Amino acid sequence: MSLPQDFLDKMQQLLGEEFDEFIKSYDHEKSHGLRLNLLKTSMESFKEKNKLTLDSIPWVEEGFFYKGEERPGKHPYHEAGVYYIQEPSAMSVGAFVEAKPGEKVLDLCAAPGGKSTHVASQLGQKGLLVANEIYPQRAKILSQNIERMGVKNAIVLNETPARLAKHFPLYFDRIVVDAPCSGEGMFRKDVVAQEEWSLENVKLCATRQNEILEEAAKMLKPGGRLVYSTCTFAPEENEQAIAQFISHHPEFEIESVNAYESFKPGRGEWSQIAVGGIEKTYRLWPHYINGEGHYLAVLRKVCGEDADLKREYVKPLKKDKSLNDFFDFAKDTLKDVPHGDFVLFGSELYLVPEGMLTFDKLKVVRAGWHLGTFKKNRFEPSHALALSLLPEDVKHYVSYPQDSNEIKSYLKGETLSHEGDKGWYLVCVDGYSLGWAKLVNGTLKNHYPKGLRWM
Numbered sequence: 001m002s003l004p005q006d007f008l009d010k011m012q013q014l015l016g017e018e019f020d021e022f023i024k025s026y027d028h029e030k031s032h033g034l035r036l037n038l039l040k041t042s043m044e045s046f047k048e049k050n051k052l053t054l055d056s057i058p059w060v061e062e063g064f065f066y067k068g069e070e071r072p073g074k075h076p077y078h079e080a081g082v083y084y085i086q087e088p089s090a091m092s093v094g095a096f097v098e099a100k101p102g103e104k105v106l107d108l109c110a111a112p113g114g115k116s117t118h119v120a121s122q123l124g125q126k127g128l129l130v131a132n133e134i135y136p137q138r139a140k141i142l143s144q145n146i147e148r149m150g151v152k153n154a155i156v157l158n159e160t161p162a163r164l165a166k167h168f169p170l171y172f173d174r175i176v177v178d179a180p181c182s183g184e185g186m187f188r189k190d191v192v193a194q195e196e197w198s199l200e201n202v203k204l205c206a207t208r209q210n211e212i213l214e215e216a217a218k219m220l221k222p223g224g225r226l227v228y229s230t231c232t233f234a235p236e237e238n239e240q241a242i243a244q245f246i247s248h249h250p251e252f253e254i255e256s257v258n259a260y261e262s263f264k265p266g267r268g269e270w271s272q273i274a275v276g277g278i279e280k281t282y283r284l285w286p287h288y289i290n291g292e293g294h295y296l297a298v299l300r301k302v303c304g305e306d307a308d309l310k311r312e313y314v315k316p317l318k319k320d321k322s323l324n325d326f327f328d329f330a331k332d333t334l335k336d337v338p339h340g341d342f343v344l345f346g347s348e349l350y351l352v353p354e355g356m357l358t359f360d361k362l363k364v365v366r367a368g369w370h371l372g373t374f375k376k377n378r379f380e381p382s383h384a385l386a387l388s389l390l391p392e393d394v395k396h397y398v399s400y401p402q403d404s405n406e407i408k409s410y411l412k413g414e415t416l417s418h419e420g421d422k423g424w425y426l427v428c429v430d431g432y433s434l435g436w437a438k439l440v441n442g443t444l445k446n447h448y449p450k451g452l453r454w455m
């Protein structure tokens, strides 16, 4: 691997005697990880069914290393959202967020969705997750991952941090800033990060991180908690970004977090501005752990005004006969009819998480739990609805084993045979929901989305 010379010189200067150990880590194979989606499975249930060779990741209970030759991304469990493939060090960010069911959480730089889907599993479908991404194409991928993981209480937005800050002042209990960075910690994994790296780019990233942190601070409630992370080693984007922020924001403190023993303290001597607590931030080094380079800081807004803001909330649809086709579908198919605030985007029906502010002026990619589409005289359930349901939530389901021909056929878009009452069936793999099929005269018509079908 030929790393940029300016990067090597800088790291040598920063690390001194430790540099040799650091550089040797580039000879090791990168690590691979997957994180179980606790919205879809318990650890016990997964372990009973799993056939992959996995080893526990010591810093995330539901995280596992897998070997490079395994292909968990091409497995029915992946399509069912049973797990999310995520770089092992990156899982530490979600673990530091520690969201509690019922809270309002913002993931400000969220695509493709590693931290958002982790936080969603902590929220357990209760509360609100706003997952935001500035680039439209990446926001789409984020939305697809939120769907695949069966998340009901997430809004996906495509906004700038500044526009969000105007919309959500002092609103969130927790905010994740997984900042765009120079990516030095990913050099072992990502050649593009190496090619795009320069000393100049590190400076640009640091300026942008500062701007993002400023906007994030405006959206956090007093008492709220902000987790900042990067996947780079550059002190400008880590200790210096945090020190600069703290020095301008006396309402924030760096909070201590109990972390895995081989995570190393942030380096106060690299922060340029002397502020208390930099050693309570964490550095994840590839020569100390089996994972890539990361930096993490947890900030608490310890004081600040809890302004009595006039908030405008989402205006739900009236539950009149325009929703009848949905309620007919729900009564025939689901054991409990969903209730709450319904909204329509065109003919797409969503249930908005409780406490969500108005969508006015926001670029909305996903307005909450996507239930389905109103077609002429009928309602067609969405793939998102199927993925968010458990077999016990529906009146009819079929479940086939992971290696079965039925599962392969279903993922290819083929019909299956089945005897039973006509209507919508949840198709499951080992009890994990995968999609819809409609039973008519002994044939399950396939409703697995065309764009997702296996070749």
Ligand SMILES: C[S@@+](CC[C@H](N)C(=O)[O-])C[C@H]1O[C@@H](n2cnc3c(N)ncnc32)[C@H](O)[C@@H]1O
Pocket (backbone or CB within 6 Å): 090, 108, 109, 110, 111, 112, 113, 114, 115, 116, 133, 134, 135, 138, 160, 161, 178, 179, 180, 181, 208, 212
């Ligand atoms: C490190 S990545 C996020 C990874 C994501 N949190 C995950 O776990 O999957 C940083 C994200 O910030 C986005 N970004 C780039 N510029 C930004 C800006 N000025 N404000 C907010 N986000 C930005 C990038 O498009 C990228 O998706």
